[in-house]
Amino acid sequence: MAVSSTPARPEGPTARPARAPRRPRGEGQWALGHREPLNPNERIKKDDDPLNVRARIETIYAHRGFASIDPQDLRGRFRWWGLYTQRKAGIDGGRTAVLEPHELEDEFFMLRVRIDGGQLSLAQLRVIADISRQFARDTADITDRQNIQFHWIRVEDMPEIWRRLESVGLQTTEACGDCPRIVLGSPVAGVARDEMLDPTPAVDEIVARYVGDKQFSNLPRKFKTSISWLVDTPYESNDIAFLGVDHPEHGPGFDVWVGGGLSTNPMLAQRLGVWVPLAEVPDVWAGVVGIFRDYGYRRLRNRARLKFLVADWGVERFREVLEKDYLGRTLLDGPAPTLPSKPVDHVGVHEQADGRHYVGAAPVVGRVSGKQLAQLADVVEAHGSDRVRLTPYQKLLVLDVPTDRTESLVDALRGIGLEARPSAWRRGTMACTGIEYCKLAIVETKARGEELVARLEQRLRDFDADISIHINGCPNACARTQVADIGLKGQLVVGPDGRQVEGFQVHLGGGLGMAQGQTAGFGRKLRGLKTTAEELPEYVERLARRYLAGRSEGETFANWVIRVDEEELR
Secondary structure (H helix, E strand, C coil): CCCCCCCCCCCCCCCCCCCCCCCCCCCCHEEEEECCCCCCCHHHHHCCCCCHHHHHHHHHHHCCHHHCCCCCCCCCCCHCEEEEEEEECCCCHHCCCCCCCCHHHEEEEEEEEHHHHHEEEEEHHHHCCCCHHHHHCEEEEECCCCCCEEECCCCCHHHHHHHHHHHHCCCCCCCCCCCEEEEEECCCCCCCCCCCCCCCHHHHHHHHHCCCCCCCCCCCCCCEEEECCCCCCCCCCHCEEEEEEEEEEEEEEEEEEEEEECCCCEEEEEEEEECHHHHHHHHHHHHHHHHHHHHHCCCHHHHHHCCCCCCCCCHHCCCCCCCHHHHHCCCCCCCCCCCCCCCCCCEEEEEECCCCEEEEEEEEEEEEEEEHHHHHHHHCCCCCCCCEECCCCCCCCEEEHHHHHHHHHHHHHHHHHCEECCCHHHHEEEEECCCCCCCCCCCCCCHHHHHHHHHHHHHHHCCCCCEEEEEEECCCCCCCCCCCCEEEEEEEEEEECEEEEEEEEECCEEEECCCCCCCCCCCEEECCCCCCCCCCCHHHHHHHHHHHHCCCCCHHHHHHHHHHCHHHHH
């Protein structure tokens, strides 16, 4: 008989009462009564709704200058109006994680302008160009979330910048912060030949009803949205995505996905399995945001995204709570979306539903300038158009071009540095802001991306395959590194002389389910597969040549990466 080695608990008057089971620690979920702020970010939001900071910017800080800004406003609430302090020049990546915020930041700001759905009128484009040249030292980057991003902004200039933006219907409200960020949308919504239902009314209604509404201005973390009939936005990497489907009984509507997000703990969005008509998209969106607000994990910032709640609950429970507690009705089951035969990025010349054309052009890694955007506005107007669109891949489109003016437009765009027939390398390469301006970055990205594209265009000019290269300055994956063919995560690496230098950890073969036959997944991360920034062009060229030499007929880069031995990838 087995004998226990645990001493018997004493009995009688001297016995210590049994300890009550320890209650599990709360995760800061409001719906469960855990409302006490559990970290500094939650305290800042509880002390004052971040939307209120605009009044202080306009009445106090714009007059008294940078030194007058309260630190909680500066490094917290300013984000709700699209403002981040930018990185002070000359601070190398090795000090990113060790310096205090005030040591890293300059007295200038990055300003993010919301371009919901990527839609810009000619008047809006001209205002953006003017602001860039007058207030932002000619900076204006196109981000992979269809925003425009300025740098070198002074707090003293913000009232006038807001006045100009809002005079043409643009805003910076909740462009950053723990709130609903920009709504991604198809850049060809309303004009695409293959579109059965234009989702623009739903995008517009969500922005009008909820952006700047204090019921959603205090979420556990940021909330990212995508609404598109076509499969032309990275829907699987968003907190919520609506994707067009044609229901066999009810007709065109939207399939709903929840719980996507990348960064240091990447997860792909999951289908709820419902069909939602266009008119109900805003209500379903608000219901999902409400769940996130009430049940999201607020205790730890690194677990505060919706993806963690969806992963813990599962989509069945998530749908049940949405229907029962937030919508008060059962949603219809719906079919999965039909994927196109190949991924769509809209670069080049394409016919619209009305017989006119749109022309998609690529800058290099999203970097443009106010001067270039002003030139673009002149080119667009000269070709009879009044509409420009931005894409989630750092590209831009000109809509409504007469058939007989398309080639003239292609030439004119080339003349200002925008290429409608780009190389595979320019077309497929994106980069985040990087160490030039970002306080979180470890390495340079934009300049490295430009150098990489130039080198590959010179050495592999006739490369005949599509390879996506996403360059990120830190682990946060703003450039979606885990879902690129070649994902480059900035870090310090050991150089040839044994010293630490700028470099990248390499992820290979990642991707989203953007076309038939594609399996969504994160890149293959081989042990020790890193490259210095200086050696990056040589490494990518070597990898591309091996792919060209070893691929089977029709084999994609991602499939080749999975198939070959590790040594082929080094």
